[in-house]
Amino acid sequence: MARRGADRELEVGSSAHYEDPALYARTYARRSEDVRFYVELARGARSVLEYGCGNGRIALPIARAGVPVTGVDLSAEMLADLRARLANEKEDVRGRVRLLRGDMRDKKVPGARFPLVLCTFNTFLHLYTREDVERFLARVRAHLAPKGRFVFDVSMPSPIDLARDPSRTYRLPDVRHPDGRRYRYRERFDYEPLRQVLFVAMEHEADDHSFVTPLAHRQFFPAELEALLHYNGFAIESLAGDFGGAPADRHADSLVYTCRAR
Numbered sequence: 294m295a296r297r298g299a300d301r302e303l304e305v306g307s308s309a310h311y312e313d314p315a316l317y318a319r320t321y322a323r324r325s326e327d328v329r330f331y332v333e334l335a336r337g338a339r340s341v342l343e344y345g346c347g348n349g350r351i352a353l354p355i356a357r358a359g360v361p362v363t364g365v366d367l368s369a370e371m372l373a374d375l376r377a378r379l380a381n382e383k384e385d386v387r388g389r390v391r392l393l394r395g396d397m398r399d400k401k402v403p404g405a406r407f408p409l410v411l412c413t414f415n416t417f418l419h420l421y422t423r424e425d426v427e428r429f430l431a432r433v434r435a436h437l438a439p440k441g442r443f444v445f446d447v448s449m450p451s452p453i454d455l456a457r458d459p460s461r462t463y464r465l466p467d468v469r470h471p472d473g474r475r476y477r478y479r480e481r482f483d484y485e486p487l488r489q490v491l492f493v494a495m496e497h498e499a500d501d502h503s504f505v506t507p508l509a510h511r512q513f514f515p516a517e518l519e520a521l522l523h524y525n526g527f528a529i530e531s532l533a534g535d536f537g538g539a540p541a542d543r544h545a546d547s548l549v550y551t552c553r554a555r
């Protein structure tokens with residue numbers, strides 16, 4: 294029973310944030326460095342497979358740059374939003390995007406191997422257990438062309454966030470929802486050290502409406518990730534601390550891994 298409750302917590306924590314694609318798109322509208330980075334990488338590839346394509350923040354610019362992209366995502370809402378966005382694109386861009394709904398741990402992409410496989414913007418943090426990671430990396434290996442590259446980014450665990458008191462909330466700037474409301478916005482952090490999962494409750498409060506969006510992010514420490522990649526058949530070709538090539542040091546917020554099958 295407790296186990297079922299824990300699984301449900303992770304399921305909700307990997308889906309709730311993606312049930313409101315309009316709010317998601319507005320929240321990350323100004324996040325552009327990763328888009329530029331992935332589009333430049335994609336330009337050098339014949340085709341791209343993106344796990345966790347969401348509503349196309351990265352997949353769409355890749356297709357607009359002339360590179361065919363296959364996107365896999367679990368969220369029906371995010372994929373429906375991406376399909377609606379595609380309807381406003383030119384026919385050639387639409388023709389370069391193939392979308393598959395499924396779980397990155399087991400979804401098979403028919404008929405193709407890709408010179409570039411991506412897992413973008415913390416999608417990897419929705420792999421909570423060793424088995425999740427093993428299943429996903431087996432999928433990546435199966436879909437990677439010989440000499441292909443697997444590139445992904447994850448947040449560096451932040452000791453400050455992990456140490457936050459779960460009974461406290463932290464006020465952040467108000468959120469303007471596409472529904473027209475202005476919400477007072479707070480976050481609550483609750484880190485579970487045994488499972489290494491950071492649960493974040495995103496609390497939105499307006500005068501006439503309030504809601505909380507839970508998010509669950511597995512925290513991967515760099516040496517742990519290096520071992521997981523190694524023992525699942527990958528060699529790290531490079532590791533950067535941001536999308537501009539900064540070194541991965543103690544100041545890094547993001548870790549950007551470029552890997553090859555070994």
Ligand SMILES: C[S@@+](CC[C@H](N)C(=O)[O-])C[C@H]1O[C@@H](n2cnc3c(N)ncnc32)[C@H](O)[C@@H]1O
Nearest residue numbers: 345346347350366367368396397413414416419
């Ligand atoms: C932070 S979003 C990234 C979306 C997009 N790549 C971007 O950069 O905006 C993470 C995405 O991973 C998807 N996701 C979470 N768990 C998944 C799973 N097990 N299999 C496939 N997709 C998953 C979510 O639905 C969501 O769209």
